[in-house]
Every structure is written in C-alpha cells, then in structure tokens.
Amino acid sequence: MSVMFLLTLLFSCASQPYVDQKTFDELTSSNQFTFMAKRANPTNFDVINVMNSLPNANSARMLDLDYGYTVVIKEKELEVNLPYFGRLFNPSYDTSKNSYNFTSKDFTLSKVQNKKGNWVYTISPKDVSNIRVVYIEVFKNGNAYVSIDSNDRQAISYDGYIMRNEIKKETK
Incomplete structure (x- = not known):
C-alpha cells in the first residue's frame, strides 16, 4: 500500500505540460x-539572507509570484511587467521604477533551437535605456525560463510557462 502511495506521489510531482505540442509549435513559430512568471530567482544572496532573517518567513515562499506577472511578445511590441528583488545601483524614489515595468516598440528578437530542442529567444530593446537583454528559454512542455540583464541592477531570473496572448475585447 505504501509503495503505491509513493509511486502516485512521485508521478504527480513530475513536470506536467502547460501546452500541447500543436500549441507549442504555433507559439514558437509565430x-x-x-x-x-510563477517564481523569481534573485542572484543576490544578500536579498535571500534578508528574506530568511525575517521572523516566521521563508524566502522560498516569498519568491513565489502571484498570477499576472508577465512578458508579452507581440509582433511589434514587447511588454514586461515583473517584480525585482536584488541590488539596484541607481534606485529611484518612485518605487514603480524599481521593478521591470516597460513597453518596447523597437527591439531585436533572435531565436535558436538548442541541442535539447528548446527554443532560446534573445530580445534586445533599443528604446529602453537600462535593459540590455531579455533571454527566454522555452522548453518543449511549455515551461519557460526568463533572465533579464540590466545596466543598473543585478541580474534576476524567473521560472514560469508560456501561453497564448490574451486578446483584449474592445468595450463600447
């Protein structure tokens, strides 16, 4: 009986696909x-140590993100709305400028498929001064990994998944 429970537990924790193969091919080809984003992964251990020093806090749970933090790639637009945890070299008193919240209409996008069959996107915004490169690696099951390299802060990465862009309905 306990062996059956253990097997069920192991298989339920396995990586589950977020998109089917047809949708995956459609999204990556277009x-x-x-x-x-489901989780933030700061590279600065000072941030993690501060989170772990808070009473009754666990940094692992604090870095799990609520629904709605996204990177949206459209034909002629890149929208980024992600929180930032780490060291800012030029912080602002306007706290909305301390996260990644920008729209770029002038960017270069290149993609290559690595040996494992994952797609790696390299996006370089030209009209956002503090962002050098946004890397997105999309795995075959729809999971994805995003890393952002900036001029004014330490690098950070995010784990999550890809999905279709939402089509906004116009209201009258």
Whole structure:
C-alpha cells in the first residue's frame, strides 16, 4: 500500500505540460506568446539572507509570484511587467521604477533551437535605456525560463510557462 502511495506521489510531482505540442509549435513559430512568471530567482544572496532573517518567513515562499506577472511578445511590441528583488545601483524614489515595468516598440528578437530542442529567444530593446537583454528559454512542455540583464541592477531570473496572448475585447 505504501509503495503505491509513493509511486502516485512521485508521478504527480513530475513536470506536467502547460501546452500541447500543436500549441507549442504555433507559439514558437509565430514568436508571439505570453510568459507567465510563477517564481523569481534573485542572484543576490544578500536579498535571500534578508528574506530568511525575517521572523516566521521563508524566502522560498516569498519568491513565489502571484498570477499576472508577465512578458508579452507581440509582433511589434514587447511588454514586461515583473517584480525585482536584488541590488539596484541607481534606485529611484518612485518605487514603480524599481521593478521591470516597460513597453518596447523597437527591439531585436533572435531565436535558436538548442541541442535539447528548446527554443532560446534573445530580445534586445533599443528604446529602453537600462535593459540590455531579455533571454527566454522555452522548453518543449511549455515551461519557460526568463533572465533579464540590466545596466543598473543585478541580474534576476524567473521560472514560469508560456501561453497564448490574451486578446483584449474592445468595450463600447
């Protein structure tokens, strides 16, 4: 009985696909999709140590993100709305400028398929001064990994998944 429970537990924790193969092929061939972040991964250990020092806090749970933090790639637009945890070299008193919240209409996008069959996107915004490169690696099951390299802060990465872009209905 306990062996059956253990096997059930192991298989339920396995990586489950977020998109089917047809949708995956469609999204990666069109280069238009939404990355939905589930978790932030700061590279600065000072941030993690501060989170672990808070009473009754666990940094692992604090870095799990609520629904709605995204990177949206459209034909002629890149929208990024992600929180930032780490060291800012030029912080602002306006706290909305301390996260990644920008729209770029002038960017270069290149993609290559690595040996494992994953797609790696390299996006370089030209009209956002502090962002050098946004890297997105999309795995075959729809999971994705995003890393952002900036001029004014330490690098950070995010785990999540891809999905279709939401079509906004116009209201009258």
